[in-house]
Amino acid sequence: MCFICYSSSCSTYHQVPNIRSLRFENTLNSKQKLSLSKSIEEIVNAGGNHYRKKAIIKQISSFGLEENTRQERIDWLSFQKNIIVDIPGESDSLIYIVAHYDKTDINPFKLASIYLSGLLDPLISWSFTSQGAIDNATGVAIAIQLAKSIAERDNKFSYRILLAGSEESGLRGSRAHVACLSLEEFDKIKFVINVDVVGVKGKQNCVYTVSDDDLEQEALIIAKQNDIEFGVGTFPIGAVSDYLPFKKTSFGLDFARSFAFNFTGSLLPQRSYFTKKSTKVINFSACKLLAVGDYVANTVLLPVGSIHGFRDNIKQVDLDKLYEMYQLISLFLHEEGKSIAR
Numbered sequence: 223m224c225f226i227c228y229s230s231s232c233s234t235y236h237q238v239p240n241i242r243s244l245r246f247e248n249t250l251n252s253k254q255k256l257s258l259s260k261s262i263e264e265i266v267n268a269g270g271n272h273y274r275k276k277a278i279i280k281q282i283s284s285f286g287l288e289e290n291t292r293q294e295r296i297d298w299l300s301f302q303k304n305i306i307v308d309i310p311g312e313s314d315s316l317i318y319i320v321a322h323y324d325k326t327d328i329n330p331f332k333l334a335s336i337y338l339s340g341l342l343d344p345l346i347s348w349s350f351t352s353q354g355a356i357d358n359a360t361g362v363a364i365a366i367q368l369a370k371s372i373a374e375r376d377n378k379f380s381y382r383i384l385l386a387g388s389e390e391s392g393l394r395g396s397r398a399h400v401a402c403l404s405l406e407e408f409d410k411i412k413f414v415i416n417v418d419v420v421g422v423k424g425k426q427n428c429v430y431t432v433s434d435d436d437l438e439q440e441a442l443i444i445a446k447q448n449d450i451e452f453g454v455g456t457f458p459i460g461a462v463s464d465y466l467p468f469k470k471t472s473f474g475l476d477f478a479r480s481f482a483f484n485f486t487g488s489l490l491p492q493r494s495y496f497t498k499k500s501t502k503v504i505n506f507s508a509c510k511l512l513a514v515g516d517y518v519a520n521t522v523l524l525p526v527g528s529i530h531g532f533r534d535n536i537k538q539v540d541l542d543k544l545y546e547m548y549q550l551i552s553l554f555l556h557e558e559g560k561s562i563a564r
Contacts, residue, residue, distance in 0.1 A: 223357045223419045223511065223529055224389050224462050224483065236266050236353065236536040254367065255545050261363035262544075266355050266536050270347035271302060271324045271387065274354070278305060278323055278362060278385060285370040296398045297493045301344050302387030304395045307369050311377035316407075317555070318382050318414040319368055320396060320464045321361030322389030325354025328519045328530045339480070339487030340391030351525050351532035355539055356508075358389075361417035364548045371552065378559055379412065386464050389418075390530075392483030396464035397476055397494030405498060413437060413502040413558070415551060416465040419529065420508055421544025423537075428455030428509040432465060434502040437558070441504065444553045450546050455509045460520075465503040472497055504554075506547060 238259040261281055268277035282291050287307055294304040302324060326332060326343075327350040335342035353359075362385055369383045386395030400408075413434065420427050429441045431454060438454070445452035457463075466479070476495050480488035516527030525531025 223507070224393055235263070236355075237263055238539050238541055239537055251545070254548065255541055257367055257370075258363045258544055258548060259541055261366060262355060262359045262536065262539060265323070265359040265362060266353045270344070270350070272344065274323050274325070275303065275305060275387065278366065282307060282366055282369065285366070285373070287369060287373055290373070294399065294402070296388050296395050298491050300339070300388055300394065300398075301341070302395065304387055304399055305385040306399075307366075307383040307385075309369065309373050309377065309381040309383075311380040313379055314410055315379045315412050316382050316410045317379050317412050317558075318384060318468070319365050319551075320384045320386060320414060320416045320468075321365040321418065322358050322386040322395060322464055323362050324387050324390050324395075325350065325352050325357065325534075326390035326530055327352050328523060328525045328527065330523050333523060336391065336484050337486050339394065339484045339490050339492070340388055341487075343391070352530055352534045353536055354534060355536040356422050356534050357419045357529045358417075360419065360421045360539060360544055363544070364417050364420065364551065367548055368551060368555070372555075384464075389464055392480050393462065393464055393466060394480075394492065394494065397467045397471075397479070398492070400467040400471060400498055401476075401494045401496045403498055408498050408501070411468070411501045413504065414465060414468040415554075416463055416503060416505045417547070417551070418463040418505070418507050419511060420506055420547040421540050422508040423540040423543075425508040425510060425543075426451055426453045427543055427547045427550070428453045428507060430455045430457060430505040430507055432457060432469065433504040437502060437504040440557060441506075441550065441554055444557060445550055448550070448553060450550050451543075452550065453509050455507060455511070458512045461511060463505060463507070465505045467494070468501050469503045470500045506551065
C-alpha cells in the first residue's frame with residue numbers, strides 16, 4: 223500500500239500466530255493455509271527488500287515455476303526489480319494478478335530517499351521497523367499460491383503474476399511495467415486483480431470502489447454464495463496501489479503520481495512516463511485501511527501508524543481471513559473465466 227509520505231533484522235524467527243483452527247479443516251484447506259503461512263514467514267524473515275525478492279523467487283521455484291519466472295528492471299535508476307511469472311493457457315488473452323513485495327517505513331531517512339525516487343532505500347533499510355507482513359507479504363503469499371494452483375490445471379486463458387517492486391516509492395514498479403507493454407500486449411489483458419494488505423486481524427476483507435463495477439459485483443456475489451465475510455471499501459485520501467497504472471494512465475497522470483510521492487525525484491528519467499492505455503481492474507484490500515495514527519505518522523515522520531512502521535508485524539496477520547481472501551479470488555477467477563469464455 224502506497225501512502226503519501228512518505229528491515230530491522232533480528233535473530234528471532236517470526237511466525238504467523240494461531241493456526242490451531244487447521245485441525246478442523248479438510249486436508250486440502252490445511253495444506254493451503256500452511257503454504258500461505260510459510261510464504262509470509264519466509265518473506266518477513268528474509269529482511270530488506272532485496273532479500274524479500276530472493277525469498278519470493280526461492281518459493282516460486284519450489285512450486286516448480288522457475289522456468290516461468292523472470293525479473294524485470296523497473297527503470298534506469300532503480301535498484302529494485304519486478305518479478306513476473308507467466309503461465310500460458312490455451313489462448314494468449316491475459317489475466318493479471320498483481321501484488322507488491324517491497325516494504326517501507328515512515329521516518330526522516332525515508333523522506334530524504336523519496337526526493338530521489340527511493341534510490342537511497344537499499345542504504346536505509348536498516349532503519350525500517352516494519353516487517354512488511356500485512357503490507358504486503360499477505361498479498362504476495364496469495365499471489366504465489368494462486369500461481370501454484372493455476373499452473374497445476376489446464377487453463378483457457380494465460381495468467382501473469384506481477385510481483386511489483388518500488389510500489390512504496392510511487393507505484394514505480396507497476397507503472398514501469400505498464401509502460402513497457404506494447405499496445406498489442408496491453409490489448410490482450412482481460413482484467414487485472416490487485417491484492418494489497420489483506421487478512422488483517424480485526425479487519426474485514428473488502429473489494430474497493432476503484433474496481434470495475436461488474437467485477438466488483440461478481441466478487442460480492444461469490445462471497446455471499448460461499449458465506450465469506452466480505453465488504454466494500456473506499457480508499458482514504460493519500461492511499462493508492464498498483465491497480466492505478468492499469469486502470470487509467472497518461473503522461474500527465476504518471477508525472478503527477480510520481481511528483482506526489484517523489485517530489486524532485488519525479489524529474490529523474492522514468493520509463494513509466496511513456497504510457498499506454500487502460501483496462502478493467504479489481505482491487506482487494508482490508509477495509510478501513512488507515513487510522514488516525516497513520517496520518518499522525520505522516521505528519522511527524524515517526525513510524526507509529528498501522529502500516530509503514532513497527533505495528534505492521536506478523537502478529538497482525540489473521541490466517542483465516544487470509545485464506546478466505548485466497549479462496550474468494552480462486553472462485554472469482556473460476557467464475558470470470560467461465561463468463562469470458564461464453
